[in-house]
Amino acid sequence: MNTEIIGIVATFLLTLAIAVPLGKYLAKVFAGEKVWTDFLQPFESLIYKLSGINIKEEMNWKKHLKALLTLNFLWLIYGFFMLLGQGKLPLNPDGNLGMSADLAFNTIISFVANCNLQHYSGESGVTYLTQQFVLMFLQFVSAATGIAAAVVLFKAFKDKTAIQLGNFWVFFVKSITRLLLPISIVIALILTFNGTPASYDAKDQFISVQGDTVNVSRGPAAQMIAIKHLGTNGGGYFGVNSAHPFENPNYLTNMLEMIAQVIIPMAMVIAFGYFIGRRKLGWTIFGVMTIGLFMLLIPTLSAELAGSTELAKLGISQTTGAMEGKEVRFGPAATAYWSTVTTIISTGSVNGMHDSTMPLTGLWQLLAMMINGFYGGCGVGLLNYFIYLIIAVFISGLMVGRTPEFLGHKVEAREIKIAAIITLLSPLLILGGTAIASYVFNNSGDANWTVQPKNWLNNPGFHGFSEMLYEVTSSNANNGSGFEGLSDNNVFWNVLTGVIIFLGRFLPIIGPIAIAGLLGAKKYIPESVGTLKVDTKTFALMTFAVILVLNALSYFPALALGPLAEYFSMPH
Incomplete structure (x- = not known):
């Protein structure tokens, strides 16, 4: 086993070692049990007092959704005008301009x-x-x-019958x-000590070896x-995300960032089993998700480590060809692992260029996002999986009468x-x-678009x-x-993707919470x-089969027109 593979194995095992105790901890936090962070209660009480929150108020699923949607609407308005x-506005040492209305609409949504x-x-x-007090603020909330939405799901199944599902504001805070x-x-702190900027200084300048004056952006990045x-x-x-040497300086920070983006999605699944007192169910769900991860990761590694046959025709070696679109400080294996986890858990950060990956890698990246239920984002991954779970329960019930x-x-x-509506929503969008x-x-x-449609694509045909x-x-x-071969900053793409983002975020939250609230309120039937x-x-x-069949039926024609057609059009 080469050192690159050892690196991603070590990353996964470290992630698992952190996620398991973190999941147990989260189950206790949201159940209101004693944990070591209880010293923060006075700080939380101050937040509740200043915000006028009554933490003793119990909410049903409708009140939870009302609070969630109202809060997000207020953030949307605030961020748009900012x-x-x-x-x-202040804190603009580089003199960056305000956004156009369509770009601000897309960005804030x-x-x-x-x-x-x-x-x-x-x-x-x-x-x-705006990096700090709009975008970074929104990344927290x-x-x-x-996470708070997922805890509503937890509460619905903790007791035999549950109409009141806790307090949204408590879960949120x-x-x-x-x-x-x-x-x-x-x-x-770890990023800062490894060279990531964390100051409010303006751009720095230096003279390159060629004698050019280069402006280097800095700021509160870490x-x-x-x-x-x-x-x-x-x-x-920065524009190129974690492929930028300031965002991701070395292999240590690369491992840190890969671990960071997976631990909460993993931990929330484990927390679910412990919270409702059904640990075996939590581990069963975790097992399905982990198998899904490896079924996407292994062929991605195979495709990326093999390199491009097109580059091989030009006399470029396999090792060199495998580095297309990747950073030399990480290598193809770490980039392949990142591209897999970042698409299954909806992080969307990159440490290499997805547009440069092999056609089949693009297929697995697309499929990971289409399934959107293997770990998934913070909390919402479990909500997405819950929809698959309910459909599997329904089909299984019909099969046994x-x-x-x-x-x-x-x-x-x-x-x-x-x-069914939530299941059909993703293919529709x-x-x-x-x-x-x-x-x-x-x-x-x-x-008359800002960018002419004929200039949208840098690549024609299947890849376009x-x-x-x-x-x-x-x-x-x-x-x-x-x-990134797509020129997307224009009115068409800003509006289209903004609408899709909005519907693709909130309807898949509303649906599972509604189902959980309706089920939790029903009379309990002993096993x-x-x-x-x-x-x-x-x-x-059965659940895994439902996931595969639903997504294959929904997306195979589109995948056949894109990455599959590109793959089969290449000489092998």
């Missing part, structure tokens, strides 16, 4: 929704003020929103004070990069209709959005289609990474000999 006027799709370049598109903030501080990964956000402080049940609660028509983009690209000709498909898929999955057990290997296999 981005419009940032050029005239993207960061409120935890997607962080960036149609601007980080160091020149925003100021230190959007992650906390997803604790997600920040007990989890996101303290770990982010540790990560930011603190944003910490939460961008821990909160599965992904928005880069019983009314479907989940944890002692009958799954009836209303819950299945909601699950992804395929519909790509179809609209393809139509506009091929038929608009001289339409993949670039558009990837942009829409990434938006729907709240991922934010992209095939019997005929009860479908959802924590067995057989049911895990």
Whole structure:
């Protein structure tokens, strides 16, 4: 086993070693049990008092959603106007301009929704003020929103019958004070000591070997990069994200950032099992997700380590060819691992260029985002998986001739209709959005866009289609990474992806919470000999089959037109 493979194995094992105790800790935090961070209670009490929050108020699922949506709407309005006027506000030593209305619309929806799709370049598109007090702020609160939503699901199944599901504001605040903030501080310190800027200084200048004057962007980067990964956000402080040497200086920081972006999604699954008192179910779900990770990772590693046959025809060696689009300080294996985890957990950060990866790697990246249920983002990954779980329960119940049940609660028509709508939503947004983009690209000709449609794509043919498909898929999955051969900062793409991000974020939160709230309020039915057990290997296999079949039926034609067609068109 070469050292590159050892590096990613060590990264995964370290992630697992942190995620397991973190999951147990989170289960206790949200259950209100004693934990070592209880010294933060006075600080939290001050927040509740200043905000007028009554922490003793119990909320049903509708009140939880009302609080969640209202809060996010306020952030959206605040951030939109800040981005419009940032050029005239303080903390702008480099003199960056305010955003256009369509770009501000896209950017603020993207960061409120935890997607962080960036149609601007980080160091020149925003100021230190908006980097810190709009975008970094939203990276904390959007992650906390997803975690708080998942805890509502936890509460629905903790007791036999549950109408009141705790207090959204408590879950939200604790997600920040007990989890996101303290770990982010540790990560930011490690990044800073490894060379990542953390000051408010303006651009620096130096004279290159060729005699050119080069301006180097700096600023408060380390603190944003910490939460961008821990909160599965992904928005880069610099334009090229974690491929930039300031965002990700060396292999140590590369491992740190890969671990940071996976630990909470993993921990939330483990926390679910411990919170509801069904540890076996938590580990069963974790097992399905982990198998899904490896089924995407192994072929990605194979494709990237093999290099390009097109480059081989030019006499370039396999080792050199495998480095296309990658940073020499990381190598192809670490880049392949990053591209896999960043797409399954909707972080969207990159340490290499996805547009330069092999066609089959692009296929696995797209499929990871289309499934969007293997670990997933902070909290919302479990909500996405819950929809697959309910559909698997429904199909299994029909197969054995019983009314479907989940944890002692009958799954009836209303819950299945909601699950079906949410299941159909992603294909509608992804395929519909790509179809609209393809139509506009091929038929608009001289339409008066900021960037002419004929100039959208740097690559023609199958790869050009993949670039558009990837942009829409990434938006729907709240991922934010992209095939950067697409020129996306124009009215069409800003509006299209902004709408898709909004729908792709909030409807998949509303649906699972509604189902959980409806199921939790139903009369508990004790288990019997005929009860479908959802924590067995057989049911895990059933759930995995549902995930594969649903996504294959939904997306195979689009994938065949893009990465698969590109792969088979290459000489082998």
